[in-house]
Amino acid sequence: MEVRDGDTIRFAPKYISETFTVDRITDDRVEFSATDDQPSPLRGWVGGTGTVETGDIHVDFDRPDDERVILKFSPRRDE
Template identity: 95%
Template sequence: MDTAQAAGRRTALARSRALWALGPVLALMVTACGGGDSDEAGSAATPTTGKGQRSASHSAPATPSPTPTPSPTRKEARDGRNLDACLDRSCEVEVRDGDTIRFAPKFISETFTVDRITDDRVEFSATDDQPSPLRGWVGGTGTVETGDIHVDFDRPDDERVILKFSPRKDD
């Protein structure tokens, strides 16, 4: 290594050490020269007292930020997918193709089966004390009464069907 290269390395090393030592000093100077809070005119809004504590500010009140719009809440069935919650004829469940809801033996209605769900309707069958099952369908939302049950159909979105069972109104 020649003398010029050695001198260049020493100079570069001295510069990096000087910058490393001056970094905190420069940061303090930037903070002291206006790095604090300021109002719209650019003057200090919260001056400090002699002991380094901030004094009360007399700046204009802050503009409130806009309230975020809440995202729509997804409607959930009260009993989720717990089809056994319907034994007493009082439940709200999310159903799928092939689901069968069973009722306690003391009721006239025995079962309610979701035979098929399509884009525009829910096909179902229900058994009770009659010799053959009731078959039908509901498009979108609607109501069905059979045996001793009342069923409300709800389609909160294209993918889900929620059925709310209750005792029949005239029961």
């Protein structure tokens, strides 16, 4: 899904993860926060492309060009 500053994704109740928010998009990174069953949100950033796992959600980041940020959400991959 294509995202913009301030977008919040809410997950179904069956997941530990509750929300994933795109806090800010700059030229070189995407800043985010995520909430789950922990008392404080996870905050971080990804520069360019990459992945993040929070709670039980896996997030793939893609920046096909300077204008767009695409996130793909899936259940966390247990290894």
